[in-house]
Amino acid sequence: xSSFVLAGxxxxxxxxxxxxxxxxxxxxxxxxxxxxxxxxxxxxxLVALPGLVDLxxxxxxxxxxxxxxxxxxxxAAALGGxxxxxxxxxxxPVADTAGVVEQVYRLGRxxxxxxxxxxxxxxxxxxxxxxxxxxxxxxxxxxxRIFSDDGHCVSDPRLMRRALxxxxxxxxVIAQHAEEPRLTAGAQLHEGEWSARLGLTGWPAVAExxxxxxxxxLAEHVGxxxxxxxxxxxxxxxxLRWAKARGIRVTAEVTPHHLLLTDALARDYDPVFxxxxxxxxxxDVAALRAALAEGVVDVVATDHAPHTVEDKxxxxxxxxxxxxxxxxxxxxxxxxMLDPARLDGPGAETPGGTEAGRLDWDGVAxxxxxxxxxxxxxxxxxxxxxxxxxxxxxxxxxxxxxTVDGGELASRSRNTPYAGRTxxxxxxxxxxxxxxxxxxxxxxx
Ligand code: DOR
Ligand code: ZN
Numbered sequence: 001x002s003s004f005v006l007a008g009x010x011x012x013x014x015x016x017x018x019x020x021x022x023x024x025x026x027x028x029x030x031x032x033x034x035x036x037x038x039x040x041x042x043x044x045x046l047v048a049l050p051g052l053v054d055l056x057x058x059x060x061x062x063x064x065x066x067x068x069x070x071x072x073x074x075x076a077a078a079l080g081g082x083x084x085x086x087x088x089x090x091x092x093p094v095a096d097t098a099g100v101v102e103q104v105y106r107l108g109r110x111x112x113x114x115x116x117x118x119x120x121x122x123x124x125x126x127x128x129x130x131x132x133x134x135x136x137x138x139x140x141x142x143x144x145r146i147f148s149d150d151g152h153c154v155s156d157p158r159l160m161r162r163a164l165x166x167x168x169x170x171x172x173v174i175a176q177h178a179e180e181p182r183l184t185a186g187a188q189l190h191e192g193e194w195s196a197r198l199g200l201t202g203w204p205a206v207a208e209x210x211x212x213x214x215x216x217x218l219a220e221h222v223g224x225x226x227x228x229x230x231x232x233x234x235x236x237x238x239x240l241r242w243a244k245a246r247g248i249r250v251t252a253e254v255t256p257h258h259l260l261l262t263d264a265l266a267r268d269y270d271p272v273f274x275x276x277x278x279x280x281x282x283x284d285v286a287a288l289r290a291a292l293a294e295g296v297v298d299v300v301a302t303d304h305a306p307h308t309v310e311d312k313x314x315x316x317x318x319x320x321x322x323x324x325x326x327x328x329x330x331x332x333x334x335x336x337m338l339d340p341a342r343l344d345g346p347g348a349e350t351p352g353g354t355e356a357g358r359l360d361w362d363g364v365a366x367x368x369x370x371x372x373x374x375x376x377x378x379x380x381x382x383x384x385x386x387x388x389x390x391x392x393x394x395x396x397x398x399x400x401x402x403t404v405d406g407g408e409l410a411s412r413s414r415n416t417p418y419a420g421r422t423x424x425x426x427x428x429x430x431x432x433x434x435x436x437x438x439x440x441x442x443x444x445x
Pocket of ligand 2: 151152230
């Protein structure tokens with residue numbers, strides 16, 4: 001039996017209290033709460049959040065263990081405050097069978113740093129031609145609920161309709177990488193001023209928006225659940241707002257990088273800023289922040305996409321798209337979305353409420369933990385620390401400012417777009433089912 005007391009923690013930024021964890025569960029919450037023989041953890045002033053849940057992580061195993069493994073990605077996740085990640089299916093072999101999703105699931109369990117929930121491919125080999133064995137993956141030990149061809153769009157509308165119909169039977173979700181491929185052939189950068197100036201083929205916003213418009217209509221027609229990966233344009237937000245107002249079962253994610261970075265960063269042709277969908281404009285960033293605050297975009301998901309030096313540090317057109325995200329997601333969200341007043345004292349003491357368009361800690365927890373856990377069907381995650389709840393939680397120092405150093409990240413890859421940036425918030429500790437995976441900002445396994 002193991003017990004911990006998190007002394008002086010502020011649950012969702014509220015007043016200081018003590019949290020007792022015993023045998024994997026939050027046993028007691030309240031000033032002076034304790035348990036015999038418990039290990040005391042000084043959490044004075046730290047904000048306690050439900051462990052973060054990522055709906056969109058590329059772990060690269062099997063197949064590209066030189067870029068990331070389930071273990072190295074899990075370590076990055078725990079250090080970033082995550083207790084669960086959903087592993088994308090674009091591995092080699094593709095996670096399109098019960099065998100591969102069970103392999104990823106077991107690798108995650110063996111690493112023991114976060115819950116790794118495999119996402120299954122929608123189509124065999126991500127080729128967009130035939131449906132994969134969705135039912136077999138759902139019935140497997142990995143109990144897959146989210147299916148995605150991410151990296152590729154399910155562009156055939158008939159196949160998309162079939163996939164939605166199939167997963168409806170077990171309340172599964174199709175997570176779409178919205179990109180009409182006939183509009184993005186050869187695309188390198190957001191189609192706009194910077195693609196024109198730099199002479200790079202443009203990736204027009206309409207290539208994303210056209211697929212989202214089509215798919216929300218398909219989801220309505222079928223009555224099934226649709227999730228839109230990495231929404232990146234102001235126009236996509238308008239379509240989602242319309243769809244949600246109509247009662248269509250659609251959810252959406254935005255990445256930290258689309259909340260902070262823009263296409264102007266491509267000006268020096270540094271491929272660390274190459275990502276798919278591409279970085280967009282200031283107006284898109286503003287619309288995405290507002291949509292996340294409003295709830296039209298439901299959650300933040302990292303799209304953590306590790307790539308080796310060979311695949312990333314080459315000329316822009318040859319570089320793979322994607323950037324690291326797990327260890328910097330929360331600081332970027334706090335920087336872009338949290339009411340700055342909350343970075344210091346307890347929220348209750350902030351006069352005048354939350355600044356317009358900004359979140360309080362509860363709002364951060366909703367978008368980085370509770371809602372993603374609900375979308376993924378992870379019943380043990382995304383729960384506020386309270387007696388009887390599984391102890392999946394993270395402690396954040398809101399007063400800390402950390403300068404990102406690519407070489408210090410736990411990922412096997414280095415492709416962070418935030419190197420040298422100073423961001424607010426530091427993950428001090430993470431608990432997975434009552435076991436510390438991170439203490440004092442260091443991984444425990
Ligand atoms: O930038 C991206 N990288 N976007 C994707 O859709 C796939 C991902 C990857 O797998 O590297
Ligand atoms: Zn994608």
